[in-house]
Amino acid sequence: MNEWFTIDNVEHLAEQYKRLGPFIGVLFPMLEAFLPFLPLVVFVVANASAFGLWLGFLLSWLGTVIGSYLVFLLVRRFGHHPRLKRLTGGERVQSLIRWVDMRGLSPLFVLLCFPFTPSVLVNIVAGLSNIRKKFYFIVLAAGKFVMIFSMSFLGYDLRALLTSPVKMILAAVAIIVLWALGKLLENQLNKRVLRDLQDTDSSKK
Template sequence: MSEWFTVENIEQVAAQYRTFGPLIGLLLPFIEAFLPFLPLVVFVVANASAFGLWFGFLLSWLGSVAGSYVIFLLVRHFGKHPKFRFITGSKKVKKLIQWVDMNGISPLFVLLCFPFTPSVIVNIVAGLSHIHKKFYLIVLLAGKFVMILGMSVLGYDLKSLLTSPVRLIIAGLAIVVLWWIGKLIEKRLNARVERDLKQMRKLPKNE
């Protein structure tokens, strides 16, 4: 990752983004959801540099959420097929699924707020759990919002950020504020979804 995340590489990717247009800014974060070894932080920062803070953030956010949710839906639909027992049958995965079912969406939201969390694993475990599809979409939208907005703000003007201690401090404070907002969202979602999960466990599963 360190060899990717340099000012020169960010500026080069940003220049290429402007050449190809907004579609590439949407597509690369989408693909990263399937190929987590790709540097999402580079794509997010390049989007912000190429298209402006808010439009670049929107492209990164929508692309990343869409890719993650497609993985979740694929796992929800095909994950329990006998051919995928090498994934679903492992004790480690079963424990993770049980942990998610017991704790609801709150832990998933927290994990998705961090930029270096292996979100593909979170998407797979969520797809195999009993979390309702619409609630996981809300979790993705909220968690990715916090994570990608933070990266976009930090990378919007990378040169100025790295050469200005004042801006670096302001960026750090912004991350704290975003984390606080995320905790408020987490509490509301958790209180709302926990009731739904308890009711779902009492009913036969239809999906």
């Protein structure tokens, strides 16, 4: 395994990926929006390494925005269908929908900026809320811009990353920090959701 994972082999894979064309660079991040178990960070790094920082970033950003917005539109159109109640009728989802309707777009933008927050949940909640389509698209595009660019910047120069222990350590630290901040933000928002909803319910009594 270690013999295979060399700089030359990784660059060869990036070159093969590039030969598949820009369409693949858009397609894979778009599919991740529907299949969240797919590794978005791998697709973003592959795009940045194969097509360069700016074009690779653009392809990844377009793909994830298109895919996420399609999920949002599908949920907006079919989310209240009885057969989808198991997906959309959970207590957590319903609480988040109520809270988003109360608080607006700002919390969604913050969540979308972090690569390790559950963006598929954000898209579902937004689709079931009363947020207007054009406003969510703007917030989605802006949040994903921040997220995808940070990931592209970390991974666009694989040779420099793999040959420099300092850069590799810094990249690993950056990923860990982003993950930790994302989890902290998610936990804080969950607590805030519960507190705000409890306060709202109490005021109605």
